[in-house]
Amino acid sequence: MDNVLIIFCVIGFLVLGTNALKLTRIDYDFIVQESTYTRLCSTKKILTVNGQFPGPTINVHKGDTIFIRVQNKGDHNITIHWHGVKMPRYPWSDGPEYITQCPIQPGKSFIQKVIFSNEEGTLWWHAHSDWSRATVHGAIFIYPKPQIGYPFDKPYEEVPIILGQWWKSDIFQVLQEFLESGGAPNASDAYTINGQPGDLYSCSKQGTFKLQVQKGKTYLLRIINAALNEMLFFAIAGHKLTIIGADASYTKPLTLRFLTISPGQTMDVLLHTNKKPGNYYMASRPYNTLNSTAFDNTTTTAIIQYTENSNSTSIAPPSLPYLPPFNDTTSAYKYFKNLKSIDTTQYPDHVPIKISTRLFTTLSINLQPCPLNYNVSMCQGPNVTRLATSISNISFVLPHVDILEAYYRGKNGVFGHNFPSVPPLFYNFTGNDLPLYLEPAKKGRKVRFLEYNETVEIIWQNTNIVVGLDHPMHLHGYSFYVVGLGFGNFNPSTDPKKYNLVDPPLLNTVPVPKGGWAVIRFTASNPGVWFVHCHFERHLTWGMRTVLIVKNGPACENATMLPPPKDMPPC
Ligand SMILES: *[C@@H]1O[C@H](CO)[C@@H](O)[C@H](O)[C@H]1NC(C)=O
Ligand SMILES: *[C@@H]1O[C@H](CO)[C@@H](O)[C@H](O)[C@H]1NC(C)=O
Ligand SMILES: *[C@@H]1O[C@H](CO)[C@@H](O)[C@H](O)[C@H]1NC(C)=O
Ligand SMILES: *[C@@H]1O[C@H](CO)[C@@H](O)[C@H](O)[C@H]1NC(C)=O
Ligand SMILES: *[C@@H]1O[C@H](CO)[C@@H](O)[C@H](O)[C@H]1NC(C)=O
Ligand SMILES: *[C@@H]1O[C@H](CO)[C@@H](O)[C@H](O)[C@H]1NC(C)=O
Ligand SMILES: *[C@@H]1O[C@H](CO)[C@@H](O)[C@H](O)[C@H]1NC(C)=O
Ligand SMILES: *[C@@H]1O[C@H](CO)[C@@H](O)[C@H](O)[C@H]1NC(C)=O
Ligand SMILES: *[C@@H]1O[C@H](CO)[C@@H](O)[C@H](O)[C@H]1NC(C)=O
Ligand SMILES: *[C@@H]1O[C@H](CO)[C@@H](O)[C@H](O)[C@H]1NC(C)=O
Ligand SMILES: *[C@@H]1O[C@H](CO)[C@@H](O)[C@H](O)[C@H]1NC(C)=O
Ligand SMILES: [Cu+2]
DSSP, X not given: OHHHHHHHHHHHHHHHHHHHHSOOOOSEEEXXXXXXXXXXXXXXXXXXXXXXXXXXXXXXXXTOEEEEEEEEOSSSOBOEEEETOOOTTOGGGSOOBTTTBOOBOTTOEEEEEEXXXXXXXXXXXXXXXXXXXXXXXXXXXXXXOTTTOOSSOOOSEEEEEEEEEEOXXXXXXXXXXXXXXXXXOOOOSEEEETTBOOTTSTTOGGGOOEEEEOTTOEEEEEEEEOOSSOEEEEEETTBOEEEEEETTEEEEEEEESEEEXXXXXXXXXXXXXXXXXXXEEEEXXXXXXXXXXXXXXXXXXXXXXXXXXXXXXXXXXXXXXXOOOTTOHHHHHHGGGGOOBOOOSSSOOOOOOSOSEEEEEEEXXXXXXXXXXXXXXXXXXXXXXXXXXXXXXXXXXXXXXXXHHHHHTTOSSSSBSBOOSSOSOOSOTTOSSOOGGGOOOEEEOBOEEEOTTOEEEEEEEEOOSSSOXXXXXXXXXXXXXXXXXXXXXXXXXXXXXXXXXXXXXXXXXXXXXXXXXEEEEEEOOSOEEXXXXXXXXXXXXXXXXXXXXXXXXXXXXXXXXXXXXXXXXXX
């Protein structure tokens, strides 16, 4: 038996060896550069890919591997992440700055190998360094294998709907002030649909995104929330939306009047153009439980135009769809219990039933005391503090060399090993008026190691420390089943009985509700270094992040990490 395995390994090695000699094919060239854009009556320079905002769409089929050459011709360090692409055994191209790579510095380039596996539907790519992703992002369309097709009637047309967030000021200046002040970042000035704010903002009407449709067809809208800091409601006047996929995994059809989408999430939606020919607004605005004057409370719009009356001048202006109140948590999460994976023979579920590692974690906003002799202008958080965030009371500080490199080369001292299975304190997590001594967090850099193939459950418990807010939690390298989501404190004896272990949605980002919790499950079959974080950029920067390191499995089962490419950006 041993001999057979050895021979097998040698053959496997030879096969890999020859592949490595092949010249790299470049499928996409991404030139990161400064470009001039005018929005809301003002002009500024933004960072783009190939001069486009939003950036170019990547088109692939399920299971493809592509090579993207990222050339940094801008003047900021940059990295690019392929959000939701699992990159089996190959974290080298995953992208998060100082987690799996050092940034691509100005003037340098990096050829990123992007390995698709079972994803099918819509994903996106975005910068994963400082706040560049505000403008450096774009869609990824993953078509079914050519001979297979969709599990629904082929849509007449497929359209990206990319929701974004726009600041009139330079985003790097917003970030710098935010980092220095210790307070909340400046609110944005607009939301955008495919790069355009729409009719409700000044100087924007000309550019409003318009989708021309024919009556009696079905359109596939591939909706992406690329906003930095806001969950969004989205709806189309007069039309219902049928979700058939989320995060590049099919769902059972779910028909809704409006949807809620968090940064990081994608939703594939069928739109049936079966209404009276005319013009209809699609609109989006935030779901946010803070006071509506504390965030950008504006509404972005685009127009669905039936071509049947495209040259009529006398038609009424489009009407706006219903969107819930900003702070309506109940409406925001109502659809979630009805969101189910497709779970057919062709797209079967593999929900882990027996769990080998269970992590109970808390998500908090924190206040760090202002150090002695500190200038108060640096402590603009409540009660002269600096705002922070944490997972299980650890506010994660980025290193100066990436964690993947440190792990792969066995460098000591870059990260700690023992991210805890439970938080340091148990209290009434979702209680009102929590004691002030809970507010500070510990700074740290603890990661969690997992054995190959472990079955993992993570419970994300939100807390009301400082202020309760939703946290869209994202895991790199995996999709996970969201087996439970609820309000209050997670109850380990009663809540697991209500888990959906039959057809839970398979996602890469799940919004953990304010005052509630979410539970995910996955099998750790992808060795590598994988980032876990809140997808609100401000919470990520403040420290709501950690790392899972999944160890290698047996080499003969192809369960080990692949070697790095030669052009990894150096620190
Ligand atoms: C942020 O807002 C403050 C207060 O309105 C303003 O003084 C400052 O210039 C803004 N910063 C940026 C980068 O827009
Ligand atoms: C939105 O915020 C502005 C201040 O920024 C405030 O005047 C307005 O009332 C708010 N709108 C709503 C609907 O809350
Ligand atoms: C719209 O204009 C085109 C060309 O001017 C014409 O052929 C068509 O009949 C018009 N459609 C309607 C609905 O008026
Ligand atoms: C939402 O805000 C409105 C007005 O600002 C307030 O009356 C209402 O109680 C809030 N709802 C929730 C669920 O907090
Ligand atoms: C605090 O910082 C502000 C802005 O950087 C500066 O104007 C002020 O002089 C500083 N105050 C002290 C006491 O250092
Ligand atoms: C600020 O301090 C006051 C007085 O100690 C306290 O009542 C309040 O809750 C504090 N605010 C926050 C956000 O911690
Ligand atoms: C936790 O706090 C909530 C909100 O104040 C309260 O309704 C609940 O009874 C508390 N639970 C416990 C166990 O004290
Ligand atoms: C987090 O750690 C800090 C520093 O040790 C401590 O003061 C605080 O009470 C802890 N909070 C929680 C919720 O564990
Ligand atoms: C890992 O899990 C897969 C699927 O359950 C199984 O086929 C494989 O044998 C397992 N490998 C190891 C090393 O446990
Ligand atoms: C491992 O990978 C090699 C090369 O891609 C392939 O030929 C072989 O079938 C794989 N082995 C297993 C156990 O999956
Ligand atoms: C850019 O990245 C390099 C390599 O990690 C680092 O040394 C440098 O400080 C970074 N520059 C900025 C402005 O962050
Ligand atoms: Cu968050």
